Every structure is written in C-alpha cells, then in structure tokens.
Amino acid sequence: MQPSGQGQEVSRKRQRKSDKYERKVRKIKAKARSELDRFEWNKWQFAKQSYWINSGVDRVPRIDYRTTSKAEFVEKYESKGLPVVMTHVTDTWRAHHTWNYDYFMKRYGSHLFKVGEDDDENNVYMKMKHFLQYSDGEGQQDDSPLYIFDSGFHRDRRKRKTPDQPNRLLEDYEVPSYFDDDLFKLTGERRRPPHRWIVIGGARSGTGIHTDPLGTSAWNALLRGHKRWAMFPPGTPKEVIDPPMKPYDREAVSWFSQVFPKFKHKSPGETQTLGEKLGMVEVLQQPGETIFVPGGWAHVVMNLDMTFAVTQNFCSPTNVELVFLNTRHSRPKLAAKLHRQIERLAKEQPDPYGAVLARIDSLKYVPRIPPSSSDSSSSSSSSSSSSSSSDSGIADTRSSKKKKQKQQVSSTESESDLSDGTCMCHKCKRNRKVEARRKAALSS
Numbered sequence: 001m002q003p004s005g006q007g008q009e010v011s012r013k014r015q016r017k018s019d020k021y022e023r024k025v026r027k028i029k030a031k032a033r034s035e036l037d038r039f040e041w042n043k044w045q046f047a048k049q050s051y052w053i054n055s056g057v058d059r060v061p062r063i064d065y066r067t068t069s070k071a072e073f074v075e076k077y078e079s080k081g082l083p084v085v086m087t088h089v090t091d092t093w094r095a096h097h098t099w100n101y102d103y104f105m106k107r108y109g110s111h112l113f114k115v116g117e118d119d120d121e122n123n124v125y126m127k128m129k130h131f132l133q134y135s136d137g138e139g140q141q142d143d144s145p146l147y148i149f150d151s152g153f154h155r156d157r158r159k160r161k162t163p164d165q166p167n168r169l170l171e172d173y174e175v176p177s178y179f180d181d182d183l184f185k186l187t188g189e190r191r192r193p194p195h196r197w198i199v200i201g202g203a204r205s206g207t208g209i210h211t212d213p214l215g216t217s218a219w220n221a222l223l224r225g226h227k228r229w230a231m232f233p234p235g236t237p238k239e240v241i242d243p244p245m246k247p248y249d250r251e252a253v254s255w256f257s258q259v260f261p262k263f264k265h266k267s268p269g270e271t272q273t274l275g276e277k278l279g280m281v282e283v284l285q286q287p288g289e290t291i292f293v294p295g296g297w298a299h300v301v302m303n304l305d306m307t308f309a310v311t312q313n314f315c316s317p318t319n320v321e322l323v324f325l326n327t328r329h330s331r332p333k334l335a336a337k338l339h340r341q342i343e344r345l346a347k348e349q350p351d352p353y354g355a356v357l358a359r360i361d362s363l364k365y366v367p368r369i370p371p372s373s374s375d376s377s378s379s380s381s382s383s384s385s386s387s388s389s390s391d392s393g394i395a396d397t398r399s400s401k402k403k404k405q406k407q408q409v410s411s412t413e414s415e416s417d418l419s420d421g422t423c424m425c426h427k428c429k430r431n432r433k434v435e436a437r438r439k440a441a442l443s444s
Contacts, residue, residue: 024126025134031124032116032146035249046143046204046253052304053228058284065089065176065290073178078217078318081294083231083281086176089290090221095172096288099223099308104200105132111167112157113198114150125157135202135306144251147201147303151194169198173310176290179219182314183323183356186341187334196312206252206302209242209259212295214330215322216313221290225307229283230260234296236278241298252302260300295319317356324360 026038033041063073065086077084090096109129116124126134131148139145156167175182184192193214206227212218220227232241241259248254263275285291293299315323315338328335339360345353 021130021133024130025138028115028124028126029146031118034119041142044143044248044254044257046257047141049257051204051228051253051256051302052226053282053284055284057282060085060281060283060291062087062289065178066091070178074318077292078178078294078316081234081296083283083294083297084292085283085285086178086290086292087288089176090173090223090288093173093223095223095308095310098172101132101136101306104128104308107165108167108169110158110160110165113148113153113200115146115148131200139202139205143204144249144253145202145205147199147205149197149199149201149207151197153198173221175312176219176221178292179312179314179316181316182312183317183320183338183342184216184315186345187337191334191337193313193331193334195314196310199309199311200307201303202306203304204253204302207300208250208252208255209298209300211298212293212313213326214315215295215319215326216315217295217319218293218311218313219290220285220293220301220309220311222285222287222307222309224287225309226287226304227283227285227307227309228256228302228304229281229285229291229299230256230263231281231283231293231297231299233279233281236298238298240278252300255300256302295322317352320356321359321363325363325366328363 029036029038029041060083062085063077065088068086073084076082105128109127109132111128112125113128113131114123115126115131118124126146126148131146134146154167154170182195184195195216199220243259245254245258248258263278263280264273266273283291324335324338327338342353342357342360346357
C-alpha cells in the first residue's frame with residue numbers, strides 16, 4: 001500500500017529536519033575540533049571501554065553541609081588546602097529537582113550554549129536541543145564528545161527572544177555559604193575573571209589535566225550523573241602528570257586511558273604506587289555531592305554518564321595571598337583594584353577586612369609568582385570538561401595544535417582567561433585588537 005501524499009510530505013519534512021541537524025553537528029564539530037575530520041571522532045574506540053572506578057578508591061572525606069559550620073570547614077580543609085566533598089549542599093536548590101534532560105530540552109531547547117572554541121578562539125555555540133540530541137545519539141560513540149562548559153550560561157543568546165522562556169539559570173542555585181565571601185566580587189562583574197560555569201556532558205567528556213588560574217580555589221556541584229576525578233597536590237612535577245601524549249589528544253579520556261595507569265603501578269621492591277608517592281587523590285563524585293578543589297591542585301575530570309553540574313572559582317580571605325600573588329603577576333590592574341577595594345573596606349569594616357589587608361600588604365616585597373605551567377580550565381572543573389575554558393576562568397585543554405598557535409584576538413565575548421593569565425573578556429580582547437591594528441598601521 002502506497003503512503004498517502006500527506007504522509008509522504010510528513011516523511012520528507014522529517015528527513016529535511018534530520019539532514020539539517022546533521023549538517024549543524026558536522027559544522028560545530030569541525031569548528032570545535034578542526035584537527036579531527038568527521039571520521040576521527042571515534043578512532044580510538046574509547047566508548048568500548050569502561051572508566052568507572054570502585055568507590056573504595058575514593059578516600060576523600062565527606063562532610064555534611066547541614067551540620068558542618070563554615071569555621072570548621074575553613075579550619076579543617078580550606079586553610080590546609082585539602083580537598084573535601086560536601087553532601088546536602090544542593091538540597092534546597094531548584095536545580096536539585098529540575099536539572100535533567102527533560103527540563104533543559106523543554107525549557108532551554110532553543111537557547112545557545114558554548115561547546116568549544118574555534119582555531120581563532122571564537123566561541124562555538126550549539127542549541128541545547130541539538131546538544132541533547134547529539135549526546136543521546138552519536139555522542140555516545142565519540143571518544144571525547146562535545147560538552148557544554150559555559151561561563152555565559154545566564155545570558156539569553158536566542159536570536160528570537162520570547163518572554164515566556166527567559167533564562168533564569170542563575171536562580172536555580174545559590175553559592176554555598178562556605179564560599180560566599182569571594183573577594184573578587186569587589187572588583188565588579190565586568191572586570192573580574194570569568195568565575196562560574198554550567199557543565200553538561202555525556203560519558204567520556206571532561207577537562208584534561210589543568211590547574212585553575214590565578215591560584216583560585218573552586219567548588220563543583222553535581223546535580224545529575226557521576227564524575228571521575230584525579231587530583232594532584234601543589235608542586236607535583238608537570239612533566240609527570242602532563243607528559244606528551246601523541247598521537248592522542250589532551251582530552252580527559254585520553255589522559256585516563258594513557259597516563260593514569262602509570263600512577264597505579266608499583267615497581268618491584270616498592271611499597272607504594274607512583275600515585276601514592278605523589279599524593280594523588282581519586283574521587284567518584286555522586287549526584288548531589290559538591291567537591292572543594294583547593295588552589296594549586298592539578299586535576300583531571302571526566303564524566304562517566306550524562307551529567308549536569310555548576311562550578312565556580314573564587315578568592316576567599318583564606319586563599320587571598322596565593323591568588324593575589326598570581327593576579328599581581330598576570331593581571332596587575334586587577335590586583336591593584338582588588339587592593340584598593342580591600343583597603344577601602346578595611347577602614348569601614350576592620351573586621352574582617354583589616355586582617356585581609358595586612359596579609360596582602362605583607363606580600364609587597366615577595367617576588368611575583370608566574371602563572372601555573374599547567375593549562376587552565378574552569379574548574380573544577382572544573383569540571384567539570386573543554387570546550388575551552390576553564391571553561392577555570394579557565395582555558396580548556398583541547399588540543400596541542402591549538403596551544404601551539406599564536407594567540408588570536410577574537411571579536412566574540414570570551415568565556416575564559418588564557419593559562420598565562422591574559423584576560424579574555426570582551427573589553428580586553430577588543431582593546432588588544434585595536435592596539436594590533438594601530439601597530440600594523442604604523443609598520444605599514
């Protein structure tokens with residue numbers, strides 16, 4: 001029986017829609033990972049391997065957010081620079097109940113979110129409905145799938161804005177009380193480095209080895225799914241944890257596949273593995289858990305299934321010395337503004353800003369600290385995962401090809417700082433672009 005004319009038309013419309021979606025995904029992939037052709041996204045067949053770990057290897061302490069005071073958290077963990085996982089942080093958040101596949105498909109399907117950067121450091125965006133469709137389809141076979149790591153997630157980037165679906169993601173969660181004294185807030189939203197990201201991605205997506213920029217610490221709250229973390233304390237040799245990985249890329253799944261096994265190896269006659277000697281920490285982050293990542297800790301984060309998370313970097317009175325020294329080196333104007341604001345507040349509120357100011361002033365003759373040699377990505381990444389950007393203010397570790405390229409100035413808004421501390425906000429990129437044109441005109 002031949003299908004009716006109406007049925008044939010419906011079938012053709014579906015096919016056109018499917019073809020249009022596939023073209024969009026191919027184009028986005030080509031922009032975000034230009035070093036890969038369309039057939040290389042699953043060349044290593046990582047999807048056939050399991051990266052789940054036994055929860056027994058996760059020995060990071062858990063604390064109950066409801067019963068552990070901020071003072072206790074600072075004394076036992078933040079002041080000592082020790083990672084910790086907090087439970088029940090998200091219990092009262094709207095995101096705790098709503099952040100899932102159906103919510104984002106229905107509520108934010110037409111909204112654009114960042115999934116990477118092209119070779120000129122222009123942001124690459126994807127509609128949420130297309131991203132979720134990709135994650136539910138071919139993304140399950142890709143070695144390191146596209147994923148959302150977006151510091152501008154609160155902006156409405158739709159071409160056709162409708163009043164019935166505004167972007168209210170910032171209202172879905174709140175900063176935990178442990179981290180509500182972020183000193184970078186004093187510098188203003190336009191001047192401070194990117195500091196918050198929404199992180200959504202399927203299995204094997206994530207962020208490669210990196211240290212969050214400017215010495216900042218981070219927290220990462222996981223609403224759905226599971227994340228696998230490997231963390232190394234400050235001072236761990238970069239060449240050991242971030243070796244050359246050719247012919248593999250620098251994605252989290254490649255790191256766990258090719259680099260991680262050596263940290264579980266125990267040489268003959270040795271009582272400890274290399275990971276134990278270095279102080280490596282493994283974490284299996286569960287839904288509803290929030291992890292604290294102290295400043296200076298290098299980390300790799302990989303999603304084990306479809307995950308929805310939010311992460312933020314911060315400068316607190318506890319880690320202000322490390323952050324200030326790094327900022328003074330990489331972002332001197334930002335450091336100067338932070339100092340002025342704290343100096344002003346110290347006169348109005350001696351407690352607690354007087355002590356903070358004294359600690360910063362004591363660093364006047366301390367040599368500048370160069371930025372971490374590790375690549376930065378958001379935290380905690382962030383993350384949870386790249387798509388550029390740390391997103392940790394966070395430049396995401398994507399490919400060795402991109403890292404070797406000369407810095408380009410993009411006309412788009414930025415989601416992250418570079419690993420050397422270069423500000424990638426829209427204003428600074430525009431100023432550098434104007435300066436580059438001025439120099440080119442003078443030399444011609």
